[in-house]
Amino acid sequence: DVVGFNAAISACEWRPALALLAEMRAGGPKPDVISSNAASSCCERGRAWRPAVRLFRHLLERGLRTDIAGGRAVAGACEAAGHWDLAMAQLSGLGLAGIRLNLISHNTALTARARGEQWELVLSALAGLLEVGPRPDVLSHNAGVRACAAHGRWARALAELAEASRRALGPSVEGCGALLTACSAGSQWRRALGLLSQAQACGPPPGEVSHGAALSALERGGQWLRAVGLLAAMRFGGVSPDAVCYNAAISACGRAGEWRPALALLEMLRRQGPAPTAVSYCAAIAACENCGLGLQASALLAELRRRGLRADVVGCNGVISACEKGELWERSLLCLSWMLEAGVEANTVSRNAAITACHKGLRWASALKILSGTMRAKLEACIVSHSAALAALGKAAQWPSALAQLATARAAALTPGAAALGSTILACSSCQQWQEALRLSGAPGVQAGGAGLDSGNCAALLMECEQRGLAGHEEQLLQTLLRKPGSWCQTGRGSVPDRRAVQSDEWTSCAKEEH
Structure with a gap:
């Protein structure tokens, strides 16, 4: 039947x-x-x-x-x-x-809208239920909290949880968890810690997800000591932190430049579990990058690979940048080479960091090779890429390559800044190519008061003029300095400073930077 x-x-x-x-x-x-x-x-x-x-x-x-x-x-x-x-x-x-x-159906509708991040519609529907019924319950308000949290509206999420408490419904673990997520997105770490304590009274103690959201709020708020303390409190309270919790704490340490605690937390993951993930290693690499620890960052990348984990472009960029800051140009190039072999897409950030490392290591040929590879890969080489390569050429006194590279940048509709022009002038001056150096002062876009020719560049050119008795060029450059906003010639004293004093002061400054 x-x-x-x-x-x-x-x-x-x-x-x-x-x-x-x-x-x-x-x-x-x-x-x-x-x-x-x-x-x-x-x-x-x-x-x-x-x-x-x-x-x-x-x-x-x-x-x-x-x-x-x-x-x-x-x-x-x-x-x-x-x-x-x-x-x-x-x-x-x-x-x-x-x-x-009925209320169950309304809650289903609220949950559906919350998942669709329709937070305004959810709050409007909740207001309608309060007005005409059926009266919303704690699940209804949880949907409102989740909708606001998913859209980053943490203040509205807090208000919704407060409304549930005002109506004597009491906050639920789910609602507190959703609100913790909202506070995490808004870097409201004080509210997050308060909610974590409040969640203890909701019934079952908050688990890894709620603690992870609080740790994320602490990370974004730069509270590395509190993050490490909360991680320890979790273990003491019988809540086993998962890899997400550890990753947030490691990242918090890295953001604050505290690389030792970051590596200590990674070691805890290795020994006590859970097993570290690729994100764990990348967070530790970022901590090393912020402190210029190229050797440690390289070792972490090697260990990540030994464990069979896949490094992403962010982690590899962190290693290259750490090596660049630590003046380890060989390791920067090794990491970039490995990225290309392993199929990790090396972006403009990767290549710029490697070019800068070559500049610091006086490896101008390698810098040009990377820049050429950037163009062949059809990546957009920005003015930073060209400036870093020009800096390497300037220090190595490779004036023909420097002039060619400057022309390439201009052909790509890029406007060279003072650093790029200064590097080219340095390359020319170092090889007694004073005609080429002076010609830069009349190039398109760098005439009197132009964006590229600054007082340091003019000082270098003034020295060339004085040594070679080129009075006409010397006077023209002095007028350039007078017209440039914010230059030391515009001191409000109403007169041009002594030419030899100007040249001496500026050239001494440039020489200090060069050596």
Whole structure:
């Protein structure tokens, strides 16, 4: 009979359940509303939203009986599969059929909208429930908190949790967890720690997810000591930190330049578990990068590879940058070479850091090779790339290559700054190529008061003019300094300073920088 069929449908997975329902339609007994609801519930459990929607539409189109339970089950299947818009459509279909939604259905709608990050619609619907009913419960307010948290509206999320408390519903663990996530996104670490304490009174103690959100807030707030303390409190309180918690604490230490605690936490992961992830190593590499510890960063990358983990471009960039800051140009090039061999896409940041490392190591040929590879890879070489290469050429006194590189930058519609021009002038002056150095002062875009020719560059050119008795060029350059906003000639004294004093002061400054 129909009761037996309904019981069988309820006990099945969604495919056998739909087959039984089809059998009832074909040969009897005639299915009732309970039969359809049972099949819809099976689809919801199996997240089979397409069959659930087809079943619901079949009932509505043929004017067959349905009720709130069936519609809610279909909406739940859609919501669980991430199709919040379809979930809302099914609930709207109930309203068109004259079926009044109960609180469970309203909560399903709120949850669907929260998953769709429709935070304004969720808050509007909650206001409507408070006004006309049914009265929202703690699950309703949790949906509001989650919607605001997902959209980074932590202040509104706090207000929603406060409303639940005001109505004597009390904050739930789920609501506190969602709000912790919101505070994490907003770097509200004080509120996050307060909520973590408040969550202790909600029933079950907060787990790794809630603690991880609080640690993330501490990380973004630069509170590395508190992050390490919270990690220790978790272990003392019987909550086993997962890799996400450790990663947040390591990153907090790295942001504060505390590389020793960062590496100590990574060592705890190695020895006590859980196993460190690629993110763990990249966070530790970032800590080393901030302190210019190229050797340590390289060792971490090597260990990451030995463990069979895949390094991403951010981690590799951190190693190259750490080596550049530590003046380890060979290791920078080795890391860049490994990236290209391993299929890790080396971006402009990777190549710029390697070029700068070559500049510091006086490896101008390697710098040009990397810059050439950047262009061949059809990556956009910015003015930083060209300036770093020019700096290497300037120190190595490679004036023909420097002039060619400056021309390449201009051909790419890039405007060379003072550093790029200064490097080119240095290369020319070092090789007694004073004509080329002076010609730069008349190049397009660097005439009097131009963006590229600064007082340091002019001082170098003035020295060339004085040594070679080129009075006309000397006077022109002095006028350039007078017209340049903010230069030391514009001191408000109303007169041009003594030329020899100007040249001496400026050249001494440039010489100090050079040596």
